[in-house]
Amino acid sequence: MSARTDVEADQNQATSGITPDHITSTLQTKLEASHVDISDLSGGCGQMYEAIIVSPQFAKKTTLARHRLVNSTLKKEIAAIHAWTPKCFTPEEWEKKKGGG
Incomplete structure (x- = not known):
């Protein structure tokens, strides 16, 4: 379900409760994420997100x-949105990536 107007977009986010700030807070709390950057790719309707997540919990994981x-x-948040694309890095990988290496 995508919004056709800004008012509809605000209503979608209000009813689902899913906002970039909510997702960021959840990831920081539950995954000890040191960096979270959420991009709304849906034009503001809050239904398609891409995220960069940096957490030490990703160490030694595929x-x-x-x-x-x-x-x-x-799980609950993803069920309420249309599309979700995470990009996951350890702190060391993120530092290397930021440094251009």
Whole structure:
């Protein structure tokens, strides 16, 4: 379900309770994420998100295991939105990526 107007977008977020701030807070609390950057790719309707998540809990986990950890943490939130794309990094990987290496 996508919003056709800004008012509809606000209503979608209000009824689902899913906002970038809510997702960020949940990830910081439950995954001890040191960096979370949520991008709303839906044009503001709150139905399609991409996220960069940096957490020490991703250490020694495959990409699939990291995604499963995030998805299980955000199970209720993901069920309420249309699309979710996490990009998961350990703090060391994130520092390397930011440094261009």
